Amino acid sequence: MTEMMQQLKKIGIIPVVVLNDAKDALPLARCLMEGGLPCAEVTFRTAAAEESIRQMVKAYPDMIVGAGTVLTCEQADHAIDAGAKFIVSPGFNPKVTEYVLKKGVPMTPGVQTPTEIEAALQFDLDVVKFFPAEPAGGLKMIKALAAPYVGLQFMPTGGINANNVRDYLAYDRIVACGGSWMVNGSLVKEGKFDEILAMVREAADIVKEIRG
Numbered sequence: 001m002t003e004m005m006q007q008l009k010k011i012g013i014i015p016v017v018v019l020n021d022a023k024d025a026l027p028l029a030r031c032l033m034e035g036g037l038p039c040a041e042v043t044f045r046t047a048a049a050e051e052s053i054r055q056m057v058k059a060y061p062d063m064i065v066g067a068g069t070v071l072t073c074e075q076a077d078h079a080i081d082a083g084a085k086f087i088v089s090p091g092f093n094p095k096v097t098e099y100v101l102k103k104g105v106p107m108t109p110g111v112q113t114p115t116e117i118e119a120a121l122q123f124d125l126d127v128v129k130f131f132p133a134e135p136a137g138g139l140k141m142i143k144a145l146a147a148p149y150v151g152l153q154f155m156p157t158g159g160i161n162a163n164n165v166r167d168y169l170a171y172d173r174i175v176a177c178g179g180s181w182m183v184n185g186s187l188v189k190e191g192k193f194d195e196i197l198a199m200v201r202e203a204a205d206i207v208k209e210i211r212g
Contacts, residue, residue: 001153001175002106004085005127007064008039008155008176012169012207015200016068016157016180017042017052019188025052027193028183029060035200036207039064041088041178044071050078057083068178073099080105088155088178090131092116097123108155112136117149127153127175134159139167146173162202169210179203 001009008014015032017040019025025048032040038060042053044067056065066086067079073096076087080103087100092109100107101123110131111117120128130142133156137144142154156168157178168177182199 001126004064004106005153005175010211011037011039011064012176012211013037013165013182013203014066014155014157014176014178015040015183015203016178017183018045018180018185019048019052020046020185022048022051022055024188024191025055026059027191028188028196029056029063029065031193031197031200032183033060033063035182035197036204037182037200038062039066040183041066041068042084043068044075044079045069050082053079053082053084057085070096070100072096076100076103076105088129090129092120092128094119094123097125110157114145114148117145117152121149121152126151127155129178130154130156132158133168133177134164138164139171142168142174143171162199162206165203165206166210169207 042049067084068088070076070087070089086106088108090110097107097109108129110129153175155175160177160179161181165177182203187196
């Protein structure tokens with residue numbers, strides 16, 4: 001794994017962030033930094049994603065800020081130009097994967113099947129996203145997929161929460177879990193950053209409990 005992936009493994013949980021307004025980017029980033037999860041996957045589901053990444057990276061240069069839900073090369077360009085340190089996609093798109101890797105940026109495409117994993121391995125990837133994790137079989141499915149692909153690590157996202165994340169974190173083939181429960185969109189919209197900070201701290205404590 002790259003040095004950045006090693007850092008993400010230590011952090012353990014990657015907050016998956018959906019921001020509808022870039023004004024919320026810095027208060028949320030501050031919660032993540034102070035709460036013990038100094039990273040974020042800012043999804044390109046909204047028009048505010050690019051500017052949100054730019055603000056986070058500028059204000060917190062030590063924070064590992066990536067872009068998620070990247071579906072096109074154009075979105076990848078916007079994310080990378082804004083300072084995204086890694087790119088994540090929900091599925092495996094060989095065109096986008098190749099484009100991002102040629103730019104020298106870590107890429108984590110989503111997979112669910114052995115066929116998709118083997119396609120990803122053609123790009124010398126050693127970390128893939130497993131999405132949507134819980135609906136697609138959860139940890140049991142990840143362990144089944146991991147068995148024949150001994151050098152591969154996983155970043156599961158989708159349906160992971162405070163109640164089931166411990167089981168995922170305990171499995172040594174998982175780099176980190178993506179989750180949004182601690183950065184709840186309605187709390188962000190309502191400006192309840194104290195509540196968000198408390199949940200971020202709880203999530204960080206879970207990582208310490210399981211991984212030390």
